[in-house]
Amino acid sequence: MSTIADFKTEKPTWCPGCGDFGVLNAMQKACVNLGLTPEKVVVVSGIGCSGKMSQHFGGYGVHSLHGRSLPTAQAVKLANRELTVFAAGGDGDGYGIGMGHFIHAMRRNVDVTYVVMDNHIYGLTTGQASPTSDVGHETKTSPHGTIEQPIVPLQLAMAQHCGFVAQGFSGNIKQLVSLMERAVTHKGFSLVNVFSPCVTFNKVNTYEFYRDHLVNLDEEESYNPQDRLAALDRVAAANNLVTGVIYEDLDRPSFAEQLYGYPEQPLTQVNLALSEESYEEILSSFR
Amino acid sequence: MSGDIGWKVGGRQGEGIDSTGDIYAVALHRMGYYVFTYRHFMSLIKGGHTNYKVRSSDQVLRHHGDLVHVLVAFDQTTITHNWHELADGAVVIYDTAAFKAKAPDDRNINLCGVPLTELAKNAGSSIMKNMVAIGASICIHELELESLRPVVEDKFGKKGPTVVEQNMEALHQGYVYFNEHFSARFPLPPIKKSTHSLPSARLYASGNQAVGFGALAGGCRFLSAYPITPATEIMYWALAQFPRYGGVVVQAEDEIAAMNMAIGANFAGVRAMTSTSGPGFSLMMEALGLAGMSETPVVVVDVQRSGPSTGLPTKTEQSDLNEALHGTHGEIQRIVLTPRTVEECFLLTAEAFNLAERYQLPVIVLSDLYMGMSSQTIDEFPLDKIHHERGKLLQEVDLEKFGSYTYQRYNADVLDGISPRALPGQKNGRYVALGNEHSGVGLEIEDLATRRAQVGKRQRKLLNFQHFTGIHLDGDVHSPLALIGFGSTWGVMEEARIALNTNGLQVKHIHFSRVAPFPTEEFKEAMKGVQTALVVEQNSTGQLADLIQKEVGFHDRLERCLRFDGDPFTLQEIITRSEQVFPLGVHH
Numbered sequence: 001m002s003t004i005a006d007f008k009t010e011k012p013t014w015c016p017g018c019g020d021f022g023v024l025n026a027m028q029k030a031c032v033n034l035g036l037t038p039e040k041v042v043v044v045s046g047i048g049c050s051g052k053m054s055q056h057f058g059g060y061g062v063h064s065l066h067g068r069s070l071p072t073a074q075a076v077k078l079a080n081r082e083l084t085v086f087a088a089g090g091d092g093d094g095y096g097i098g099m100g101h102f103i104h105a106m107r108r109n110v111d112v113t114y115v116v117m118d119n120h121i122y123g124l125t126t127g128q129a130s131p132t133s134d135v136g137h138e139t140k141t142s143p144h145g146t147i148e149q150p151i152v153p154l155q156l157a158m159a160q161h162c163g164f165v166a167q168g169f170s171g172n173i174k175q176l177v178s179l180m181e182r183a184v185t186h187k188g189f190s191l192v193n194v195f196s197p198c199v200t201f202n203k204v205n206t207y208e209f210y211r212d213h214l215v216n217l218d219e220e221e222s223y224n225p226q227d228r229l230a231a232l233d234r235v236a237a238a239n240n241l242v243t244g245v246i247y248e249d250l251d252r253p254s255f256a257e258q259l260y261g262y263p264e265q266p267l268t269q270v271n272l273a274l275s276e277e278s279y280e281e282i283l284s285s286f287r
Numbered sequence: 288m289s290g291d292i293g294w295k296v297g298g299r300q301g302e303g304i305d306s307t308g309d310i311y312a313v314a315l316h317r318m319g320y321y322v323f324t325y326r327h328f329m330s331l332i333k334g335g336h337t338n339y340k341v342r343s344s345d346q347v348l349r350h351h352g353d354l355v356h357v358l359v360a361f362d363q364t365t366i367t368h369n370w371h372e373l374a375d376g377a378v379v380i381y382d383t384a385a386f387k388a389k390a391p392d393d394r395n396i397n398l399c400g401v402p403l404t405e406l407a408k409n410a411g412s413s414i415m416k417n418m419v420a421i422g423a424s425i426c427i428h429e430l431e432l433e434s435l436r437p438v439v440e441d442k443f444g445k446k447g448p449t450v451v452e453q454n455m456e457a458l459h460q461g462y463v464y465f466n467e468h469f470s471a472r473f474p475l476p477p478i479k480k481s482t483h484s485l486p487s488a489r490l491y492a493s494g495n496q497a498v499g500f501g502a503l504a505g506g507c508r509f510l511s512a513y514p515i516t517p518a519t520e521i522m523y524w525a526l527a528q529f530p531r532y533g534g535v536v537v538q539a540e541d542e543i544a545a546m547n548m549a550i551g552a553n554f555a556g557v558r559a560m561t562s563t564s565g566p567g568f569s570l571m572m573e574a575l576g577l578a579g580m581s582e583t584p585v586v587v588v589d590v591q592r593s594g595p596s597t598g599l600p601t602k603t604e605q606s607d608l609n610e611a612l613h614g615t616h617g618e619i620q621r622i623v624l625t626p627r628t629v630e631e632c633f634l635l636t637a638e639a640f641n642l643a644e645r646y647q648l649p650v651i652v653l654s655d656l657y658m659g660m661s662s663q664t665i666d667e668f669p670l671d672k673i674h675h676e677r678g679k680l681l682q683e684v685d686l687e688k689f690g691s692y693t694y695q696r697y698n699a700d701v702l703d704g705i706s707p708r709a710l711p712g713q714k715n716g717r718y719v720a721l722g723n724e725h726s727g728v729g730l731e732i733e734d735l736a737t738r739r740a741q742v743g744k745r746q747r748k749l750l751n752f753q754h755f756t757g758i759h760l761d762g763d764v765h766s767p768l769a770l771i772g773f774g775s776t777w778g779v780m781e782e783a784r785i786a787l788n789t790n791g792l793q794v795k796h797i798h799f800s801r802v803a804p805f806p807t808e809e810f811k812e813a814m815k816g817v818q819t820a821l822v823v824e825q826n827s828t829g830q831l832a833d834l835i836q837k838e839v840g841f842h843d844r845l846e847r848c849l850r851f852d853g854d855p856f857t858l859q860e861i862i863t864r865s866e867q868v869f870p871l872g873v874h875h
Contacts, residue, residue: 039711039713039715039717040712042555059717060719061719062551063720070544074551075551075552080557083555101544267557268557270534278531278532287490
């Protein structure tokens with residue numbers, strides 16, 4: 001059995017108090033709880049403070065390009081279906097420069113868990129407005145307040161029939177671990193959007209703010225996460241300030257389940273060489 | 288020239304011109320002729336002029352040929368547009384029901400009106416007017432109609448025996464009508480049994496199909512790509528074949544995703560590639576740098592088209608050379624292969640995977656529209672040259688000596704710069720592939736010494752590069768005159784060299800099948816004794832000539848022969864330009 005220590009590397013370089021610590025801890029705990037071993041887990045991260053996740057998590061990793069964690073992560077999973085694959089990034093990485101890939105990853109439904117550390121700000125570049133910054137938020141690039149409508153990731157994901165949509169909070173590790181476990185277990189693409197406060201550059205969306213405002217839908221007995229339209233309404237009514245499993249579709253087949261000819265064994269184990277008969281088959285198509 | 292016939296069909300796009308050309312070309316190929324095709328088309332679906340050229344001979348062809356002896360015209364535009372290519376005495380077959388053909392001048396051309404639509408109706412349906420025209424063409428070539436039956440069965444068999452017979456009847460109607468009304472003939476010689484390869488063993492393939500096949504044979508089991516002319520046929524081929532051999536094809540949302548997917552799959556240990564053309568290649572530049580920096584193998588095929596920007600999206604060019612050599616910010620090592628022929632599209636694409644894994648870097652294969660989309664008869668694919676060499680790829684047992692977190696994926700001390708690679712899933716091999724500058728274990732760093740060591744490590748990788756690609760030398764090796772080119776122009780340049788030779792001008796032909804790392808010594812050797820060289824390339828600035836000047840010099844000896852209007856080189860323009868620049872004194 002693996003332990004938390006197996007999933008740790010060197011000390012993270014995030015600011016003390018950064019929400020990303022909680023996300024890292026939750027990912028590590030979820031992997032331990034699910035009985036995974038570090039060499040079978042791959043974290044593909046983008047660029048930004050959240051992008052450091054691949055280096056701080058004790059599995060294999062790709063610290064990829066800004067906004068490009070999802071294409072890379074989907075291919076890793078398709079190449080070796082025995083791996084557990086996380087994509088990780090921030091709101092700028094995933095909902096700004098990488099937004100196109102997010103939408104298409106939900107269409108495609110490859111079995112990857114996408115963890116977004118959503119702090120409503122660009123942190124590593126020291127405090128510019130992000131795609132999830134609230135209207136009116138004053139930042140270095142919005143000195144008079146943000147005038148653009150923020151993206152609501154949960155609604156986007158549900159509109160696109162994403163098979164697993166969850167939202168967590170770095171201040172509630174216990175719930176976050178449970179969300180991560182369920183996301184990893186879900187067959188197909190899953191989104192875990194995490195309110196992960198930036199303690200240095202965002203003085204609006206703080207731990208206190210979230211503690212005061214978040215509603216935990218996991219604890220709401222009447223809430224049915226399999227009712228997509230009701231979930232969309234509920235998120236809107238709560239102004240997106242909800243946590244829990246927001247939506248899950250237990251029936252949607254994953255990409256791998258539908259992909260024509262997709263082999264049972266990992267592609268990494270498919271023989272590189274073609275047999276004489278295979279060559280003859282192919283050559284006959286050229287005659 | 289007898290025994291070497293140019294045939295062309297043209298009309299409005301969407302009229303079935305491609306399928307007419309395909310049926311004709313495959314029929315002659317199956318009869319045992321060498322065919323070489325070229326498709327001229329526009330970036331639209333309906334309307335606009337399109338044509339399909341097929342050159343046929345009983346000898347090996349390397350080029351689609353300058354002349355047209357038989358033109359099937361479905362509209363006047365086809366006649367006007369292609370008039371200058373018509374050989375003396377050429378035949379133009381046109382549909383009398385559609386228009387009254389007009390000759391642009393009084394050259395000796397036979398305008399042969401055939402009631403194509405009416406004859407097609409006689410056979411069963413006006414839709415078969417293209418088959419009537421093919422039948423007339425078969426009469427002109429003095430060939431047997433029945434020898435088309437296997438092709439007709441392949442093409443229409445699914446629709447039932449009635450449709451097959453109707454199409455055979457349409458061919459017959461065209462044949463008989465032409466035979467009764469017109470005397471012009473351009474016969475193809477009977478196929479001799481003594482030709483050096485058995486006609487039945489020969490293959491009909493395009494560069495794009497050969498790239499797909501080469502990838503599969505080379506062990507590629509993952510293709511991620513975004514549709515783009517003229518590269519999409521690589522995807523089509525892979526979609527039809529990869530799943531049969533355990534491979535996956537993913538249509539990415541854009542070329543950025545396609546490239547990052549190919550990198551991700553390679554990181555996981557699958558041989559993976561992406562295929563694209565210029566605009567997509569530009570979108571891949573950032574990720575190309577990631578592959579270089581993270582030392583992840585990846586193969587990128589760029590089927591070049593006319594640029595810049597959207598350029599002439601359905602026309603050919605060789606203008607991405609500079610981008611292939613230098614594209615991406617910062618400095619990375621890369622290998623750039625430039626296959627000369629369909630056979631080399633197969634072999635070098637396969638070989639690209641060995642190189643990518645051996646040197647752990649991106650390998651770019653530069654094809655172009657002309658080679659990619661021109662189907663042609665080839666004798667064989669060089670299957671016996673296929674091998675798989677995975678380089679310094681670790682097995683789990685190799686990693687046992689390392690405890691957790693001591694394996695150095697990016698060990699900068701290795702002499703050749705190539706540090707052994709672990710794969711996800713292997714115990715004790717944990718590392719992060721990253722675009723940040725990094726330490727030996729793969730953590731981002733900013734200290735000066737490590738940066739210098741890692742840059743040095745990566746740059747050492749290609750210092751002693753040896754490979755069978757590089758320079759191909761044809762013709763008189765002692766000649767002071769040389770034609771120089773790269774990639775797809777080999778065929779037309781080789782025919783030009785042979786023609787010049789026949790005219791008494793002995794020339795050598797130096798052709799690059801690899802431009803990075805630059806084959807300096809081989810090239811210098813090939814250039815020994817050369818006083819004047821004509822660098823022939825399909826771009827407006829002379830990118831290869833510039834590269835040669837940068838790498839080895841020869842500034843005073845290089846002349847340029849450039850074409851950048853979208854059409855491939857004609858044989859004649861290379862001959863004419865050669866005769867301009869090569870001093871007459873060296874005539875033998």
